[in-house]
Amino acid sequence: METHSHLRRPAYRLVAEHLRRRAERGEYAVGDKLPTEDQLQQSFGVSRHTIRQAVGHLVEEGMVQRVQGSGTYLIGHETNTGRYQRAIGSLDEIMSWPGTTTRLLEPFRRGVSEPAIARDLGTDIADVRCALVQRCYNHVPFALTRHYMASSLADKVIERGEWETDSTIIQSAERLLPDGIVSATQNIHATQADEAESELIGCSVGDAVLLIERLYHDAGGRAVEFTTSRLNPRRYSYRMDLRRHR
Structure with missing residues (x-):
């Protein structure tokens, strides 16, 4: 694969694309452990360095996660079923939505x-601002969040x-903070649309939807953002991997 210079694309990107297509075909499900570096090296016939570059590229995209001492796991990918699927195991993954885009329906007001909410944010109610954001997968909306x-x-x-349509408001806000985001409190409920x-x-009135509330804190313990998200469960699902620290 490394000798295909006529393709004018680095070998690691070709490997990354092959792995991505395997996930899209369902060969790897969200939460699955990917083959080891040795197995991938034999499968693609490339160097170990190329495999590491390819996996690193997928890590940057938010598609896979390396777990030290365990392996590399698929945490999010696009599917041909129209449902956005991902695995969540860390705060970074909660703050990131790879493969989706957003629309600002109502600016901060x-x-x-x-x-x-003002009490949770530690400020006066007159000082709180709210924005409404719609999140889409393949240009189809599946989530609505008030920030x-x-x-x-x-x-x-x-x-x-600072905010980009393929990013999240909390990621953008973090770049403006002296201390990074280190924790979030989350509540999940079932409600009706x-x-x-x-x-x-993309659902009917009265359909069951997920209601997720989150309060983010920075390293100084200060509340930064409170969000309420309503998600269509027919267009969104996630898996949470829980591990015990020994």
Whole structure:
């Protein structure tokens, strides 16, 4: 494979694309352990360095995760079923949505009326700003998230153009913080889609949807962002791998 210079593409990218296609065909499921470096080296007939570059490329894309002492696992990939699937095992994976895009339906605005959210963020209710974001997979919407932040941070995210449509608001906000995001508290509920949100996530009024609430904290223990997300379970699923530390 390394001798195919006429393709004008690095060998590691060809290997990465082959692995990606295998996942798309269902040969690897989300949460599965990929073959070892030796096995991949024999399969593709390339050097160990090329295999490591290919896997590293997939790590950067958010498709796989290396677990020290265990191996490399598939954590997210596009499927031909129309459902976005991924595995979650860390805060970094919660903050990242590889293979999806977003639409800002409502920019950060004043007028938030939830006192409990202001208390969670440690600020006055008049200082809270809210934005509404729709997340899509293959241009098909499956999630709707309300993002709540203090006005000082929300204004910086928008004014500096830090937020990109293939990223997340919390990733963009983190670049503006003196301390990084280190923890999040999450609650998951089942609820029913109302008329306003059902069309925006591709379901019918009254359908069961996932409601996920998260509160992110920085290294100093300060609350940074509170989110409420409603997801269409027919278009989204995730697997969580839990390990015991010994």
